Amino acid sequence: MPELPEVETVKRTLNQLVQGKHIIDVTVRLPRIIQRPDDAEAFAFMLKGHTIQKVERRGKFLRIMLDGLVLVSHLRMEGRYGLYRKEEPIELHTHVVFHFDDGTELRYKDVRQFGTMHIFAAGEEFNHPPLLKLGYEPLDDTFTLGAFKDMLVTKKTKIKVVLLNQAYVVGLGNIYVDEALHRAGIHPERAANQLSDQETEALHRSIISTLSEAVEAGGSSIKSYVNGQGEAGRFQHSLRVYGRKNEPCDQCGQAIVKTVVGGRGTHFCPDCQSLKQHIDV
Numbered sequence: 001m002p003e004l005p006e007v008e009t010v011k012r013t014l015n016q017l018v019q020g021k022h023i024i025d026v027t028v029r030l031p032r033i034i035q036r037p038d039d040a041e042a043f044a045f046m047l048k049g050h051t052i053q054k055v056e057r058r059g060k061f062l063r064i065m066l067d068g069l070v071l072v073s074h075l076r077m078e079g080r081y082g083l084y085r086k087e088e089p090i091e092l093h094t095h096v097v098f099h100f101d102d103g104t105e106l107r108y109k110d111v112r113q114f115g116t117m118h119i120f121a122a123g124e125e126f127n128h129p130p131l132l133k134l135g136y137e138p139l140d141d142t143f144t145l146g147a148f149k150d151m152l153v154t155k156k157t158k159i160k161v162v163l164l165n166q167a168y169v170v171g172l173g174n175i176y177v178d179e180a181l182h183r184a185g186i187h188p189e190r191a192a193n194q195l196s197d198q199e200t201e202a203l204h205r206s207i208i209s210t211l212s213e214a215v216e217a218g219g220s221s222i223k224s225y226v227n228g229q230g231e232a233g234r235f236q237h238s239l240r241v242y243g244r245k246n247e248p249c250d251q252c253g254q255a256i257v258k259t260v261v262g263g264r265g266t267h268f269c270p271d272c273q274s275l276k277q278h279i280d281v
């Protein structure tokens with residue numbers, strides 16, 4: 001599933017590809033992708049005549065700004081956008097097509113069909129699901145060390161489970177949680193409220209550095225992720241634990257272990273990430 005760096009990359013690519021394009025029609029081929037309004041024809045009717053001003057991101061959601069309206073799009077497992085000329089044949093698994101007045105089309109493809117689209121009046125999107133109750137943007141100034149400490153102190157659950165919860169911090173999924181915890185030297189099953197100040201600080205720093213570096217690299221191409229121009233990301237080459245079961249840890253040489261935490265496959269180094277609290281003497 002695309003996480004913050006991948007969605008950020010899609011956002012940047014879409015801004016290059018479709019900013020300023022004028023929608024003359026929309027074809028919905030798979031109505032269940034459309035969550036709001038609850039009718040695919042109404043969805044198409046609402047978007048007709050609108051211009052794409054800009055694409056923004058909130059957590060793992062894209063916000064496609066359309067003078068007065070906003071289209072909130074979640075790619076879920078394998079959703080992806082691509083720009084095509086209208087003469088090009090429609091590929092398999094294309095579920096929504098935005099037709100522009102310049103003869104191009106933005107097509108949404110989704111093999112797994114889990115993606116969602118919602119339309120709201122601009123600004124209203126934050127008052128309703130799915131954007132209601134989302135946590136801190138980890139790359140914003142609002143995600144301070146103090147805020148992170150305050151958040152963890154009340155959570156007795158495993159740190160990995162806390163970091164995956166989008167109501168606390170957005171954008172982190174299985175890949176970047178495992179990577180950030182390894183960088184900070186913290187075992188994924190440690191209780192969130194048991195981390196020392198030093199560990200909390202290391203984790204706060206590693207969340208920001210891991211995500212920033214991954215954004216810089218255009219995300220990680222794991223499974224089918226590519227950006228809106230069909231280009232792969234590069235961060236998968238920098239992963240230290242995710243997908244590296246039994247390979248030696250870059251830091252200590254110990255074999256990376258894969259286990260299950262909170263129902264999710266979890267990679268960590270048993271040597272660098274001890275279950276006991278790390279205390280510097």
Ligand SMILES: [Zn+2]
Nearest residue numbers: 249252269272
């Ligand atoms: Zn190690």
